Amino acid sequence: xxxxxxxxxxxxxxxxAAAATGLRPGTALFAGGGDGxxxxxxxxxxxxxxxxxxxxxxxxxxxxxxxxxxxxxxxTETAIADGGYIFETCLRSGTFLIDWLTREMxxxxxxxxxxxxxxxxxxxxASPIGAGGVVVAPFWxxxxxxxxxxxxxxxxxxxxxxxxxxxxxxxxxEGIALDLAHSAGRAVAATGVAIDQFVAMGGGVASDxxxxxxxxxxxxxxxxxxxxxxxxxGAAMAAAKGAGWYPTIAEAARxxxxxxxxxxxxxxxxxxxxxxxxxxHDDLWPALSAWNRRRWAFSTAPSGPADG
Numbered sequence: 001x002x003x004x005x006x007x008x009x010x011x012x013x014x015x016x017a018a019a020a021t022g023l024r025p026g027t028a029l030f031a032g033g034g035d036g037x038x039x040x041x042x043x044x045x046x047x048x049x050x051x052x053x054x055x056x057x058x059x060x061x062x063x064x065x066x067x068x069x070x071x072x073x074x075x076t077e078t079a080i081a082d083g084g085y086i087f088e089t090c091l092r093s094g095t096f097l098i099d100w101l102t103r104e105m106x107x108x109x110x111x112x113x114x115x116x117x118x119x120x121x122x123x124x125x126a127s128p129i130g131a132g133g134v135v136v137a138p139f140w141x142x143x144x145x146x147x148x149x150x151x152x153x154x155x156x157x158x159x160x161x162x163x164x165x166x167x168x169x170x171x172x173x174e175g176i177a178l179d180l181a182h183s184a185g186r187a188v189a190a191t192g193v194a195i196d197q198f199v200a201m202g203g204g205v206a207s208d209x210x211x212x213x214x215x216x217x218x219x220x221x222x223x224x225x226x227x228x229x230x231x232x233x234g235a236a237m238a239a240a241k242g243a244g245w246y247p248t249i250a251e252a253a254r255x256x257x258x259x260x261x262x263x264x265x266x267x268x269x270x271x272x273x274x275x276x277x278x279x280x281h282d283d284l285w286p287a288l289s290a291w292n293r294r295r296w297a298f299s300t301a302p303s304g305p306a307d308g
Contacts, residue, residue: 030242038234049196055204062088073186092141123166136175226258
């Protein structure tokens with residue numbers, strides 16, 4: 001089968017497929033797309049000046065453009081639209097990193113102790129911007145955009161005897177937010193596609209603290225999406241156009257996207273502080289990249305004889 005654009009009719013559910021899936025025979029099938037791109041359309045990223053952030057296992061953010069562009073700062077993908085592209089940044093360590101920290105470092109199962117997670121967020125809220133001097137480079141799973149370095153690994157820097165777990169938790173949230181701000185800034189500079197606001201979705205969006213840190217670090221309002229399944233909704237928008245309910249996917253997105261449930265506006269004083277912290281955070285990569293390659297070569301080299 002040839003590739004088809006989003007919203008294109010692909011055929012109908014056959015009797016055999018209906019028996020295997022429980023779908024009704026004759027149900028029309030329409031082309032969709034990747035889950036991230038569907039999620040972007042699901043929160044109507046097609047409107048000018050809007051970017052999405054998916055705060056899931058990875059942190060993925062994207063903007064829409066009718067014109068093609070490419071740069072190491074993002075990956076270029078076909079949009080779930082009647083034409084155009086998504087410029088998408090990706091940090092592979094998102095809520096995965098929160099789960100790792102709470103489970104492996106604090107000995108807490110986050111799936112069974114939501115009350116403890118709430119306590120950690122309260123402790124992180126009491127920690128100042130900059131987490132008492134702790135800075136996190138959040139590359140536990142390597143770096144995709146903008147560095148494209150699979151040997152990159154995470155670093156927690158600035159620890160002292162007065163560091164508390166709330167400081168580390170906050171530094172982790174700040175490290176992810178600052179990495180997003182860095183990648184988004186590079187994408188804007190490379191494409192000229194402005195970002196006036198972000199619409200956030202995914203499990204991490206439930207954190208008021210993280211949403212506010214993101215707003216302050218990016219100097220952009222963060223809108224919490226009202227869509228619980230934005231990817232499915234975006235695919236449904238493509239199908240709605242294909243079924244003739246709307247003349248374009250863009251019109252389907254305008255009509256079907258849910259209203260944001262809350263907004264978090266950047267606080268000017270906090271924006272200024274995070275601009276200072278981002279300069280410190282951005283300096284970590286040049287210092288770490290060569291070191292990481294040396295560390296990687298050492299850790300993957302054949303082991304020598306054991307000590308006698």
